[in-house]
Amino acid sequence: MTAHRPSRQRRVKTRGPVWLFDLDNTLHHASHAVFPAINRGMTQYIMDRLNVDVDEANRLRVGYTVRYGATLLGLVRHHGVDPADFLREVHTFADLPSMLRAERGLTRMLRALPGRKIVLTNAPTLYARTVLAELGIAKLFERVIAIEDMRAGNHWRAKPDAPMLRHAMRRAHVRLEDAILVEDTRGHLKSYRRLGIRTVWIVGHLPVAKTSSGGLSIRKPGAGRPHYVDRTVRSLRALTLGLRGGAFKGA
Template sequence: MRISRPRRRRPRIESGKPVWLFDLDNTLHHASHAIFPVINQGMTQYIIDTLQVDLDEANRLRTGYTKRYGATLLGLTRHHPIDPHDFLKVVHTFHDLPSMVRSERGLARLVAALPGRKIIITNAPEAYAHAVLQELGIERLFERVIAIEHMQHGGVWRAKPDASMLRRAMRDAHVSLADAILVEDTRSHLKNYRHLGIRTIWITGHLPKQSRRDGVAAPLPGTGRPHYIDWRIRSLKSLRWGTRHGRLRGDTHATDSQA
């Protein structure tokens, strides 16, 4: 006999009350399609050229610093004499950005339909964030962009999922953490920020479905919905459905992926 678990009740969202904190890459557009491969290659080459290391060491530093600090840039600034602004500019320069940007159909309509304020918070640089938002046709829908340059404090570079950075950014934007809803593809960011009392939405539709492990394709782990995620969705369409019905509900048919 199958015993069904009672559904966890989700908080209702009052009309005009929420403050939506949107990540950018793999949240509002499909960065893994073309942009991320170019950025990763650019970061690796920058590390090779600047630190005079080989390819394997450059890749190790790039991925290791991202995992440890949330962004490769933070590890480079803390452990190596690099120019952070030059790094950001070089690795986020593209030959033809418009041809690389992909998103859900009707994205502008979906975002505009959400009640409340809307803010971008991204570990990407400001110029890149604005360029992508312009290509997506949704820049005007956000009251501000909190990019990695704005996350600095006391001369120290910071990035998601730094908790003190988010608290400070929300104070500057006059946002109560209780009103904030983070829509993000990276689970570690959601996990860290759930402890602050904000609501968390994991979007999986743009995530790669497989990883390479020792040269062999392997499914990404982390299926289901972890306890620190309030809603798991595949498409931004689910957000529109949730607000129309007075609350948000996870998409039970979401693709099993890991951020």
């Protein structure tokens, strides 16, 4: 009688986590200098190309970001703006290294996270790869999925577009149930949690909101955590420490 052999499927090891990291205000403190510069650049670009005043330019910039996930998508859809020209103009800086701020020990902390690591950003490829290189962490990520990679033909897409993410994950051979999104934008976390992705809201780099009395409100991790957020952290260090404490079983 031939001995029964376990099937090949039974011998397959459990898949590890796949970390999907946003870039700005997640892997570095973009609110320090980069975001203000990008916002000024976008506003000026809109003023120059659409011949509008600063108030209207700001309204369009913010409105399109809220509506489409990225200002670019609204400008392309409603005003025929050249995407490559826009991305180049607003993400080019005279001295980017001096503008970057990140956590100490960033490389060590990212290396401590088990599993694959991917950058998923609405920023353009050249800017994203330049930032990662300046931070010294480019080699820790197997790929960068930037806004140019989110297109479907001539149709531009961005986070939090759900079909875009499904397509991007298929191309990267990532199961949605294996993915953990680390992101500062709650709207993106909310949309993608519906797909079965686990979510981490990182809040340490976000601008501190002013209270009605003129004081500053301090964000406390875990305070008022939305139901679509699995974990709230102030820093990547807190994320790695949390894993040691048992957060995200299987990660």
